[in-house]
Amino acid sequence: MSKSAKRKKWALLIYLGPAMSFLSVFIILPILFLLGLSFFKWDMLSGIYSFTGLSNYLGMLKDPNFYNALGNTVIYVLGTVPLGMAAALLIAVIINRKIRAFSFYRTAIFMPVIVSLAATGIIWLWIYDYQNGILNHILVEIGLGKVNWLGNPDIALFSVMSVTLWKRIGYNMVIFFAGLQVIPTQLYEAAKIDGARAGSQFKYVTWPNLLPTTSFVLIINLIFAFRDFSQIYVMTRGGPIGSTTTLVYYIYETAFNEFNIGYAAAVSMVLFVLVMILTYVQINYFSAKER
Amino acid sequence: MKTKRLLIHILLVIISFLFLIPFIWIIITSLKGRVEVLTSYSFLIKQFRFENYVNAWEAANFAWQFLNSMIVAVSVTIGQILTSALAGYALARINFRGRKVVFMIVLSTLIIPFHILIVPLFVMLSKFGWINTYQGLIIPMVANGFGIFLFRQFFIKVPWELEEAAAIDGAGRWSTLWRVVFPQVRPAAGTLFVFTFVAEWNNLFKWLIFTNSTDMRNVQLGLSVFQEQFSTNYVQLMAAVIIITIPTLLLFIVGQKKLIQGISLGGVKG
Numbered sequence: 169m170s171k172s173a174k175r176k177k178w179a180l181l182i183y184l185g186p187a188m189s190f191l192s193v194f195i196i197l198p199i200l201f202l203l204g205l206s207f208f209k210w211d212m213l214s215g216i217y218s219f220t221g222l223s224n225y226l227g228m229l230k231d232p233n234f235y236n237a238l239g240n241t242v243i244y245v246l247g248t249v250p251l252g253m254a255a256a257l258l259i260a261v262i263i264n265r266k267i268r269a270f271s272f273y274r275t276a277i278f279m280p281v282i283v284s285l286a287a288t289g290i291i292w293l294w295i296y297d298y299q300n301g302i303l304n305h306i307l308v309e310i311g312l313g314k315v316n317w318l319g320n321p322d323i324a325l326f327s328v329m330s331v332t333l334w335k336r337i338g339y340n341m342v343i344f345f346a347g348l349q350v351i352p353t354q355l356y357e358a359a360k361i362d363g364a365r366a367g368s369q370f371k372y373v374t375w376p377n378l379l380p381t382t383s384f385v386l387i388i389n390l391i392f393a394f395r396d397f398s399q400i401y402v403m404t405r406g407g408p409i410g411s412t413t414t415l416v417y418y419i420y421e422t423a424f425n426e427f428n429i430g431y432a433a434a435v436s437m438v439l440f441v442l443v444m445i446l447t448y449v450q451i452n453y454f455s456a457k458e459r
Numbered sequence: 460m461k462t463k464r465l466l467i468h469i470l471l472v473i474i475s476f477l478f479l480i481p482f483i484w485i486i487i488t489s490l491k492g493r494v495e496v497l498t499s500y501s502f503l504i505k506q507f508r509f510e511n512y513v514n515a516w517e518a519a520n521f522a523w524q525f526l527n528s529m530i531v532a533v534s535v536t537i538g539q540i541l542t543s544a545l546a547g548y549a550l551a552r553i554n555f556r557g558r559k560v561v562f563m564i565v566l567s568t569l570i571i572p573f574h575i576l577i578v579p580l581f582v583m584l585s586k587f588g589w590i591n592t593y594q595g596l597i598i599p600m601v602a603n604g605f606g607i608f609l610f611r612q613f614f615i616k617v618p619w620e621l622e623e624a625a626a627i628d629g630a631g632r633w634s635t636l637w638r639v640v641f642p643q644v645r646p647a648a649g650t651l652f653v654f655t656f657v658a659e660w661n662n663l664f665k666w667l668i669f670t671n672s673t674d675m676r677n678v679q680l681g682l683s684v685f686q687e688q689f690s691t692n693y694v695q696l697m698a699a700v701i702i703i704t705i706p707t708l709l710l711f712i713v714g715q716k717k718l719i720q721g722i723s724l725g726g727v728k729g
Contacts, residue, residue, distance in 0.1 A: 179632060180555055187546035188561070190602035195568040198579035202571070259474070262467065269468065274715055275708075276475035279482055281654075282707045284661035284679060287700040290693075291481040291488075302484075302502075334478065342653070343609075345715075346646035350613060380612040387566070388605065395572040419575055429578070436575055443570045448563060455559075 199440070205433035212427040224434035234435065236410050237418035240325060244414055245393040247329045248336060253385055255333075256340030261374065264348045274345075278338040285335070289402030292331050293318070296403075321411035324404055328412050331399050336392075340385050347381025348374070383454040387447055394443050415439045489697035496693045508694070515698040519681040528677040529706075531596045532659035538601035539655050540648055546602075547610025548636050552622075562611070568604040577668055584669060591675050596665065606651050613644040653714050657707050678703040 206224055210217035228234045259277065263270040280288065295302050296317035304314040317327040355373045364372065375382075397416050400406060406413035406421060413421065415435065423432035488496055490507050549555075550562050580599060589595030617640050625635040641648070663679040670676065681703070685696035 176553065176555065179553060180549060182633075183545045183549035183553065184561065187542040187565075187602040187607055190542065190598070191565070191568050191604065194580065194583075194599040194602075195571075195576065195604075196564070198576040198583070199567075199571055201579040202575070259471075263471065269471075271712075271715065273471045273475050275712060276478050278711055278715075279478060279708075282657055282711060283482065283485075283700065283704050284663070286661075286663055286679060286682065287485065287697070288481050290696075291484050294484070295481070338478070339654075342650055342715075346613075346650040349646040350616065350644060377616070380616055384608060384612040388569075388608070391566075391569050395570065397572055397574050416572055416575070423575070423578070432575070436571055440567070440570050444563075444567055447566050447570075451559075451562070451566070 202433040202436050205430055206437050208430045210429045212429055217430075220430070224431050225438075227431065228434060228438065233410065233413070233418065237413050237415045237435075240410075240412065241394060241414040241416075243325060244329060244332075244396070245390065247326070248332045249386070249389045249393050252333050252336040253340055253382075253389060256337045256385070257344050257382070259337070260341045260344035260348060261370065264345060274341070277341055280335045281339050281342075285398045285402055289399070292403060296327055318404055319408055321408045324408060325412045328399055328403055331403065332393075332396060335399070336389070340389065343385050343388075344378070344381060347378050347384075351377040379454070379457060383450065387450050390446060390450075391443055394439065485697045485700055488693055489701055491694055493692065493694050511694045511698040512702065515685075515695040516702060518695060519684050519699055521678065521681055521699070521702065523674070524676050524678045524681040525703075525706075527675060528660055528679075530593060531677065532656050534593075534597045535600045535659050536652055536655040538597070539603050539606045540651055542602040543606030543610050543651065544636075544641060544648070546607040547612075548614055548640065550607065550611040551614035552640075565604045565607050569608075574664060577664070581668055589669075591670050591672050595669050596675075600659070600665075603655075606655070609647055609651055610644065613647040614640060617643045649714055649717065653711055656710060660703075660707050 207219060207221060208217050209220045209224070259273075263273050294300075298304060298314060298316050298319060301317070303317060307314060315323065318324050351374065355377065356369060359369050359373050395416050396414070397420065400412050400414060400417050401420075404412040406417045416439065419432045419435045419439070422428045422435065484502070487502055487504060489511055490504050490509065492506065492508055495505055546565070550558060550565070584590055584595045584599070587595070589598075621639050621643070622635055625639045630638065661679060662677070666675070666677045666680050670680075682696060682699055685692040685699065
């Protein structure tokens, strides 16, 4: 082996070694464990387990609850990701300046990330409350009828999605900020000399240079949207009648309420493969463009 | 121009207010009386009760929990920044066979939520004897795909010329990374610091499962004392929420001041 090839091997070990070994032990190993479990039927209460091959996966094909959860997940993802990203980018670009007032807006919009959902969840339950909630109070004041925000199966999912957006916009905004800070100021100066207005500055300087950040936010938002759990747990517990049960919530429910661990593991694997494919497509699409 | 700027400010004030409503309510609730909270959801306070804060602090025994939370959050945050910067650098800058596979593996670790991996993790930590220990709360979190991916995305945009210049000066890869490349992506490191610290500070589930002694509680578990057997003491709970939010809020306010170095050219012109 040549000297430089040897050096490269050492470098890879030093640079990738720490992260990859922690990830292997504490995340990849548990995922492989789940993969193994998905071929078993395991009743957690009695402790009896037996190898059942693909039957968990085949059972999923005939499980209406699985399709319901899949459908809800698709609505949840499509309803939160594009809007959450567009709003965050717009706000980030507008308030990316060192002005005292802007610093207040930034903090206000990031507050939902700072305070834990265990606390804000209670407040959202009060806001959405059918009898005394502030939202219905306002509706009645302006002469409209009350809405059962979390109790109506046609509306509950959207009420939860609103809380997700409320949390996600500030989160995305801060990542976009970081991306905006590393765009060299000379590029803006050059564009200004060329007489570029705000609109074309954004198109020719901000957008192309922000692409690695934008692709990061997109990929992360999709992954997060597929795995969101807390807001559903805190506000609706998947109800009413399964209308807010997403895939992750369904997995949690089958594992910890019905103690059907094998089946829950199989659904986890389907979720895993689904998100993996989506992520791979995006990585392929962006990796050529963002250099 | 002036009216446009004013319009933007008005719009942003409205947006900020919408984002803040739940917190305004938390503050109002924290100052109400216990019975008053249960009988009305009104924004008006009949009588300010600042003693809620004192009572909340004493009831939850927060001092010890602050220390626990701080030790774990700071350790995890520093660990993640180090492992993420190194791995992100390798994925962005070192050409090697299988780089894309490693990258996909890193991303794949983000897909399954912690709530589902908890069963195998708990078994593992029990075998290690790490239940109720700091290492059990810290070490499984020291690497995270999010940070690695974030650093990779920021490193790929750092100009190659900077590294080449450092190489000509005789600097090795290691010192080039920390002295030349890393400072270029400080905003990403700052963002990761804030995100990781906030996530660790607000983590409830991990502490719930990995600890069972009252000595090893964090601030979020500390909130459970306000959930009494048949009712919740909302006024003290909300006062406590405000108390435990102060560190993360300060971190963000200080952090963003450093983050925004004031690009005065981009964005809208006022």
